[in-house]
Amino acid sequence: MVVLHVARRTKYCPYKRSEDDSVDNDWLDICSLLWDIYFYQGAAPPSDEEILNAFADCLGSAVQEFAENDSIAGADSKSGRPHLILVLDKHAQQIPWECMPCIRDYPVSRVPSISFLQERILAMKTAPMRDTSGSSSNDNVPGVHVSGKQAFFVLNPEGDLHRTQANFEAYLRSAATWNGVVGRRPMNNECEHGLASSDIFLYFGHGGAESYISRSQIRALDRCAVALLLGCSSGQLKLAGEYDALGTATDYLVGGCPALVGNLWDVGDKDIDRFAASMLHAWGLNRYSTESIALKLDCERNPSAPEQPVSLAEAVCLARKACRMSYLTGAAPVVYGIPAYLT
The missing domain is CATH 3.40.50.1460 (Rossmann fold)
Incomplete structure (x- = not known):
């Protein structure tokens, strides 16, 4: 199974943008919504648009890497599709990540923390x-x-x-x-x-x-x-x-x-x-x-x-x-x- 950790601390890295501008705009809308959730809970707003774009690039690269990684396909799924586990913090968990087009066709589950996941696996x-x-x-x-x-x-x-x-x-x-x-x-x-x-x-x-x-x-x-x-x-x-x-x-x-x-x-x-x-x-x-x-x-x-x-x-x-x-x-x-x- 594959674990994708979505939380506050993010290391920015570029990824190849889609040729379709509408796809990029939709993704930026999702990231803007996520940042707004953090802002209303007391986090500092982005100082300029470049920071928001870098955040969108980093999060998009993680999702795109999962979607394009053929080496993990069928590793732990009877249907040939890998299972993705999202570890979401208290703010990110409000968004239905499972329905993003890039992972909508994958089996996805979520846990509130890594410790929950470890406990479930041990049990x-x-x-x-x-x-x-x-x-x-x-x-x-x-x-x-x-x-x-x-x-x-x-x-x-x-x-x-x-x-x-x-x-x-x-x-x-x-x-x-x-x-x-x-x-x-x-x-x-x-x-x-x-x-x-x-x-x-x-x-x-x-x-x-x-x-x-x-x-x-x-x-x-x-x-x-x-x-x-x-x-x-x-x-x-x-x-x-x-x-x-x-x-x-x-x-x-x-x-x-x-x-x-x-x-x-x-x-x-x-x-x-x-x-x-x-x-x-x-x-x-x-x-x-x-x-x-x-x-x-x-x-x-x-x-x-x-x-x-x-x-x-x-x-x-x-x-x-x-x-x-x-x-x-x-x-x-x-x-x-x-x-x-x-x-």
Whole structure:
């Protein structure tokens, strides 16, 4: 896997600019937005345009070097595309870097710091997730390997997402080994037990299930499932002054979650349902259910299932194309953690 560290300290270096001025202008707009974020948090503004251009050159060179480096292609991905991990500081994490054209087709995940990444990798090596499929998960692809047979779901807990419930209820209930709740609020410790005893946690509701399991409960878990949190702003980290940004995603990472899908901002139920259906299909969870998802997807937008198993991050990458607003709803979901594969 490849790690790209985006933080305050940057060494400037030139890179070859595109012949298309519009591409350069878009990139400068992104870098200007990032610098504005730092400025509003108390950082000194650039003294002249040359400093901003140098900053754009340096950041662009790092991304372009990754995109053009053929030697790393297929090094750790079953699909032949390397996995990119972004280490973003509390300001840079507000931008959906995953949707930049140069890396939009790559599986990308993010972590808040190098120490989080180290801890996840060590936990992966010392305490792998349970595998009940009968097949060995000790292959050459680095990442966590989880069983698709062990899943817990929470669907429409507040009872107001009728369309989402109609789309996914039959699909979720038909999996013989899956457990969960539909159309009601989870009882005490149901979510906690689902996270601790299952390999996959599916949440279709508002937010990131904060109303049903407290931050302290999540952080105190000895073991945590891969979490797919499809509610509004479930992956958003909020600034806390001089301290690191905090949010539901960091709580899950502290609790031992190896990989998490969350949304950076609020999303509409129709488009995020399309994304969720496509992601579950691409990741391979469909084979554990006897019923199909009721939602009909646009064949042109919905990618076909890959021939080889792919990581959760790559499934998210493929599913962005299913959204009709691919740069609004499609840009909201991000992956935290390390690559996660189904066994």
